Structure formats: C-alpha cells, structure tokens
Amino acid sequence: MNEASQNGAPAAPGAILAALAGNPNSGKTTVFNNLTGARQHVGNYPGVTVEKKEGHFRHGGRDVHVIDLPGTYSLTAYTPEEAVARNVIIEERPAVVVDIVDASNLERNLYLTTQLMELEAPLVLVLNMSDVARQRGHAIDVKRLSALFNVRIVETVGHRSEGMDQLKDAILEVAAGAAAFSPAPLHYGDDIERELAALTAVVGREGADTTTCRPRWVALKLLENDEVVRAQASARMSQPQADALMAAVRAARDRLAAKLGDDAEILIADRRYGFISGACQEAVKTTVESRHSTSDRIDMVMTHRVLSIPIFLAMMYAVFKLTFTLGEPPMGWIEALFGWLGGVVAGGWAPGSESLLKSLLVDGIIGGVGGVIVFLPNILLLFLAIAILEDSGYMARAAFIMDRFMHQLGLHGKSFIPLLIGFGCTVPAIMATRTLETRRDRLITMLVAPLISCGARLPIYALIIPAFFPAAWHARMLWIIYLIGIGLAVVCARLLGRTLFRGESTPFVMELPPYRWPTLKGIAIHMWERGQLYLRKAGTIILGVSVIMWALATFPRKQTFEHDHEAQVAAVAVLVLDDAEKGRRVAEIEQARQAEELAYTIAGRIGHALEPVLAPLGFDWRIGTGLIGAFAAKEVFVAQMGIVFALGEAGQDSTALREKLRANYTPLQAFCIMLFCLVSAPCMATIAVTRRESNSWKWALFQLGGLTALAYVLTLIVFQVGCLLGLGAR
Amino acid sequence: MKCGPTMPLTMLRPGSQARVAEVRPHGHGMVQRLASLGILRGTELSVLQGDAGGALIVRIGETRLVLGRGMAHRVFVESSVS
Numbered sequence: 001m002n003e004a005s006q007n008g009a010p011a012a013p014g015a016i017l018a019a020l021a022g023n024p025n026s027g028k029t030t031v032f033n034n035l036t037g038a039r040q041h042v043g044n045y046p047g048v049t050v051e052k053k054e055g056h057f058r059h060g061g062r063d064v065h066v067i068d069l070p071g072t073y074s075l076t077a078y079t080p081e082e083a084v085a086r087n088v089i090i091e092e093r094p095a096v097v098v099d100i101v102d103a104s105n106l107e108r109n110l111y112l113t114t115q116l117m118e119l120e121a122p123l124v125l126v127l128n129m130s131d132v133a134r135q136r137g138h139a140i141d142v143k144r145l146s147a148l149f150n151v152r153i154v155e156t157v158g159h160r161s162e163g164m165d166q167l168k169d170a171i172l173e174v175a176a177g178a179a180a181f182s183p184a185p186l187h188y189g190d191d192i193e194r195e196l197a198a199l200t201a202v203v204g205r206e207g208a209d210t211t212t213c214r215p216r217w218v219a220l221k222l223l224e225n226d227e228v229v230r231a232q233a234s235a236r237m238s239q240p241q242a243d244a245l246m247a248a249v250r251a252a253r254d255r256l257a258a259k260l261g262d263d264a265e266i267l268i269a270d271r272r273y274g275f276i277s278g279a280c281q282e283a284v285k286t287t288v289e290s291r292h293s294t295s296d297r298i299d300m301v302m303t304h305r306v307l308s309i310p311i312f313l314a315m316m317y318a319v320f321k322l323t324f325t326l327g328e329p330p331m332g333w334i335e336a337l338f339g340w341l342g343g344v345v346a347g348g349w350a351p352g353s354e355s356l357l358k359s360l361l362v363d364g365i366i367g368g369v370g371g372v373i374v375f376l377p378n379i380l381l382l383f384l385a386i387a388i389l390e391d392s393g394y395m396a397r398a399a400f401i402m403d404r405f406m407h408q409l410g411l412h413g414k415s416f417i418p419l420l421i422g423f424g425c426t427v428p429a430i431m432a433t434r435t436l437e438t439r440r441d442r443l444i445t446m447l448v449a450p451l452i453s454c455g456a457r458l459p460i461y462a463l464i465i466p467a468f469f470p471a472a473w474h475a476r477m478l479w480i481i482y483l484i485g486i487g488l489a490v491v492c493a494r495l496l497g498r499t500l501f502r503g504e505s506t507p508f509v510m511e512l513p514p515y516r517w518p519t520l521k522g523i524a525i526h527m528w529e530r531g532q533l534y535l536r537k538a539g540t541i542i543l544g545v546s547v548i549m550w551a552l553a554t555f556p557r558k559q560t561f562e563h564d565h566e567a568q569v570a571a572v573a574v575l576v577l578d579d580a581e582k583g584r585r586v587a588e589i590e591q592a593r594q595a596e597e598l599a600y601t602i603a604g605r606i607g608h609a610l611e612p613v614l615a616p617l618g619f620d621w622r623i624g625t626g627l628i629g630a631f632a633a634k635e636v637f638v639a640q641m642g643i644v645f646a647l648g649e650a651g652q653d654s655t656a657l658r659e660k661l662r663a664n665y666t667p668l669q670a671f672c673i674m675l676f677c678l679v680s681a682p683c684m685a686t687i688a689v690t691r692r693e694s695n696s697w698k699w700a701l702f703q704l705g706g707l708t709a710l711a712y713v714l715t716l717i718v719f720q721v722g723c724l725l726g727l728g729a730r
Numbered sequence: 731m732k733c734g735p736t737m738p739l740t741m742l743r744p745g746s747q748a749r750v751a752e753v754r755p756h757g758h759g760m761v762q763r764l765a766s767l768g769i770l771r772g773t774e775l776s777v778l779q780g781d782a783g784g785a786l787i788v789r790i791g792e793t794r795l796v797l798g799r800g801m802a803h804r805v806f807v808e809s810s811v812s
Binding site: 111270400412510 | 762764778779787795800
C-alpha cells in the first residue's frame, strides 16, 4: 500500500470510489471504521466547515477509496452537511453510494434512500443494526425490499463487524456494474409526473447545465424550490432563458398548488413517504407492537419535568470533580518531566558559559510548551467525560433540559454543548458550534464561548487566589470567577441576539438517539479528536509564540547597568557571613539584575508604554507584560509574571512568586487581574479558529476587540468603585 | 378513532397522541426538514415529555425528536382519542 492511499487522499489510480451516506445515528461511522480500520484521513471540505473523512481498503484485488459523507436526513441544500453530501455524489461521481440505514427505524431512514435513488446513483443499501430490528420484532424480507427498491441490499451489525465482507463484495459488484440493479426515480403520481416531464423538457431545451446531473433531477429540484439548483441552472443560461425556465417552474408550482392544495415540496415529500410505507408494508412484518422502549423508560426519569434538573446538575458536578481530581497526579508527572527536561538541557552548558541558545531552549521553548502540556490531563479527562455523555446519548437529553435556559439567551439547547466543551478549551468549543444549524446561532455561540473559563485560565486563578485570599475563600473565589464568566456569556448572548443578530432563534429539532453503552474505541476516538486540537495548539502556536515572547523579554540586551551588580556580588563574597546568607544575598542581586534587564527589553518597554492605559485598572507595567503573554495563551501570564518578578522558572505553585505578588499588589488588584484575564482578548488560537469557523476576519476581530473593550470597562469599574469603597488598601 | 379540532402541538399534554394535520411553513426549508425527520401531514405521534415553556420530546414510530417550542407551535395536530 502506498503512502498516499494510507493517508486516505488522494485515491490511488484505478481505485474504486465509494461514498457512505446515511442518517446521523445510523451507525455509519462504525461501518466506516470497520471498513477502513485505521487508514483514515480527516480534513475539511473546501469553503465550508464540514468534516471530510476518507479512508481506504483493499478487497478482492481491488483498491477502494471510501468517502464518509456527513450524516444527513435528506439531500436538500438547507444545511451545509446536506449540500456537501449532495455535491460529492453529483460532482465526484462515486462508483458506488453505500446508503447505511438503521434497520430498526426503517421508514424514516429510507427517506434519504429515495433521494439517492432520484440522483440515480449506483446504490448499495446497508440494513445496519439488523439485530436490534429483530429484537424489536421487525422481520424484514430482504429479497422483497430489494425488489421493491431495485437495489442491492446487505445486512450488517456494525458494532459486531458482522456483514462487512458481504458489504465489500457488494461494493465491488455494483462498481463493476455486474449487479442487475439500477435504482430508478420514484413515480410521483400523474399530476406531478406531468409537470415534471414538461419541466424536464424545458430544462433540456433552455440549456441548463446537465453535464453532471440528469434533467429530470434538475426539474424535480426546481419544482421543490431548491435555491442552489435554481442558481446553478440559471448560471449557464442567458437571462431570457433563465426567466423562461423560472416562469415555467412558477407556473407548474401554481398549477399543483391549485389542484392538490399544497406546495410542491410537501406533495413530493408525501409521495416519497407514500412509496416507503407501501414498500415497508409489503416487506416488513412487525410481530411485536412497538411501545415504550427501555430508552423511553430511562427518559421518563432523565428528562422528567422536575427530576431532570438535579440529575443534570449532579452529572455536571461529577464531570468537573472527575476532571480535576483525577487530573492532578498526571499533571504533577508532566510538570516533573518538563522540569527534568529543562534541567538536562541546561546541564549541557557549563556554569558561567550560559548562552542565548540555552535561554531560548530552557526558558522559551521547554518552559512555554511545558506550561501548556501540563493541562493536557485535565483537558483530556473533560473531553473523555463529554465523549461518554455524547456516545451514551445523554448529551442530547442535556440539550433538551437546557433548552429552556438557553432560550433565555436567545439560543436553543444545542448551543449548550459547545459551551460545556469550552470549560476544557475554547478551540474545540468553537469547532463544536458546527452542530448548530444556523449562522446566527453559530456566531453568537462562537462569540461568547471565550467567556466560559477554559482550562488555560485556571493556572492564573490558581496562582493568584491563594496569594491574596484566606483559605476558606479559595474555592468560593474560584466559583465566583467561573460564575462571572457564565453570567457575562449570558448577558452578551442576549445582547448580541437583540442587536447584531436580530430575529427569533431558529426552529429547534434534534433527534434523540436511544441510550447506548458507549464503546471504548468510540470514546477514545472522540476524546482524541478534540484533545489533539489542544496538543496541536501547543505544538504550533504556543511553540512559535513562546519563542517570540522569549525574544521580546530578552532583547535588546542591556550592556551597561545602573548598578554594578558584579561589584555587589564581589562585595558580598568578602563579607563575614555564613554561606546560606551569602547565597541568599547573591540571589537577590541576581534578581535585581534580571528585573533591570527585563525593564530594558521590548516586553518591558511595551509594559511601560501601556502603563498609562492600564493604571486606571490598577495594573502596573509588570502586569502589562504578563497580559501581552496572556494573549499568546492565557497560561503564559503565569510564566511571564515569574520572569517579571525575576524568579526564573515559576509554576503556579511557586510560593516565592505569591509572596512577591502579595508584597506588590492588593487583593482588589488581584481580583482585577483575574477579571481582566477572564474576559479580555481570547488567546490567539481562539482568534484563529473563530476566523476559520466563521469564515471571516470580521468576526474574529470583533470578538477580539469587543471582549477586550468589555474587559477594560468592567475592570475599570470594579477597580475604581473598589477604591472608592476603600477596598484598595493593603 | 375520533378526530378532534386541530391545535398546535404545544397544546398537547405529555402522554397524549395525535396526528399531524398541517405543518405551517416558517422560513425556507422547514417543512422539508421536518419531513426528512418524519413529521409531515398524517404522521401519528405522541408527546413523551414537555411542559409549558420548554421543548417537547415527541415519539414518531422508532424516532424520538426534541422539538423546540417555536417549531412545535407550527405543527398543527388533531388529537386522536383512541
């Protein structure tokens, strides 16, 4: 197998192209994983933020390249997923379209099948979860169904990998054109068929682009008022031709509405379901009357009007408790690992011969990246918990439970999921807004997501809270900060919904998948997909920024000092003191030298330049330099304060740094630092991902500017009011 | 089975069954979207959960859907008293 095909793209020459289509929750991903194993490649479709999964397998001497289309219920152009699925089938012309159908929920799933038949794609129909169907008392006459749909059918049980070889055989057969099946478009009844035939003729005559799709399909979509097809059809025509075609479409729709009393798209949907229920009556025997399932009985409690709320809160509490309790030991190990690494690298230089390179490697790269990787256990654990909630089906219930609350924000329940992920890391949170259907909801959720306190802000709180507040208040202060973030997200979402994004929240529909035991493999894949985003951030942005920040805090180098530190050290050396005291004094002098050096560097100068702006917030130049670091990545603030206070390496547990902070600032200032870090400028990775997901710099910069302005105003008010109330005193 | 007058889905109490009489369009594609999920004229459904103010959980055959209030307001049903 060559390298290219292992990565999934591009397909090896001569490979068969197969596309997997199917409803969400039909087990499509499991079938894809079974077919392709680990030979997968995940990317994005150009121009839209829809995931493109590709893979590869070899069977019967042939290479098969598999595209996993996004899960859809239909093939209209109203959601990006559906548009993408449709375009792949039309434009890439796969040799086989494998339609994966949940056999235990046949009628609803076959709706997509009828639309694939309309596209006249070479189909293999997969009846997945056929075991569940049998348990529920559905006996499917596969032969009969196959004849009715005129399509090759394979039965599988995805999670037990049953039927995969038969499926691979079927793919090869259909691709070779050997199978005697050619799915034909449905018959929509005489009235619609008459209009369709007439429109098909007009489409052909007016020269619409029919190189990629058949005129009948174009006519059907025009009749259904499909905007994308309408635009595409007109694009190749002259204005009069397009006008003639659209006039014909309008006339046809009007005639149907007058005669059958409904819009054409409703009539066509009716016919599709009519065909499906007719076929199912013939081919499916249901012996057990389907009543409330186990899933429904669980839901009686989980979504109960009263009980659901305490259960939900308990779940969330468990998630966070787990994340922070289990995360602590591995965090210690990683910290130790990076400390050791720094020591080993630093050991490469003899004392006294320290070079710039050593400083770059130890302080810049290892310190910077290590500071971020430390939070990986926390973040992976949170994503693990979220993956379990998602794969078990509870997350969809949480969206239902939270709907009423989210409604107050002008959003609906689904927006809750990205915000929850935001407690781990804002970057995957913003990526999770992909599940929201409209641009309005996506943008609002994306813009307020940074207000949810992410894992990277925790070290700032962890440094500051113990330094300034009594032990009894530690947990409470942390809660207050988190709640301020949530509260601000609520206010901002409402504000945005009433100003920039007017209009009612989009209609909310979502399928509730039945409860399932999550599989280890599924959870691992799910957790990793999000965790790697965080790791990639550490490997790319933070690595680069660490180097830049290091340079800013190193150059220009001060050559002549105000105090002659070396002379001072020499003076200490001749004093009559014990060695410990001498060491302490030398260290103090060294710190003073480093502080003087830092004030001279670019970072120090920027900090000084910012001082007049930051002074009303109670911040001095040292905090200013820390805030510049925080823009790179929030957690850099802690490292930066360590450098500024000339303590060298400073983790958030550094008691020496806390003492320094306590000596220099008041609790009010400390609170203002946390407030500012919480609200202000989201980190660069967030800005970058917002740009990508919103497809515009405008929103990314709006997020940056808006949140920074908000942080400034809020901190200004808190500090000034605090001072007036006399809280500014030490 | 007797058919009552039509009313929005939001008026149904949890546990009651109904047949969809009409889906009133709201914006582009909503009717088609609901159809693709199995809600269209003639669909038999029952309300599993839902109380004033929030979303509803609706059962259609083997499908369970959460319908937001805005959506549920536009689905008109005739309650079927069996």
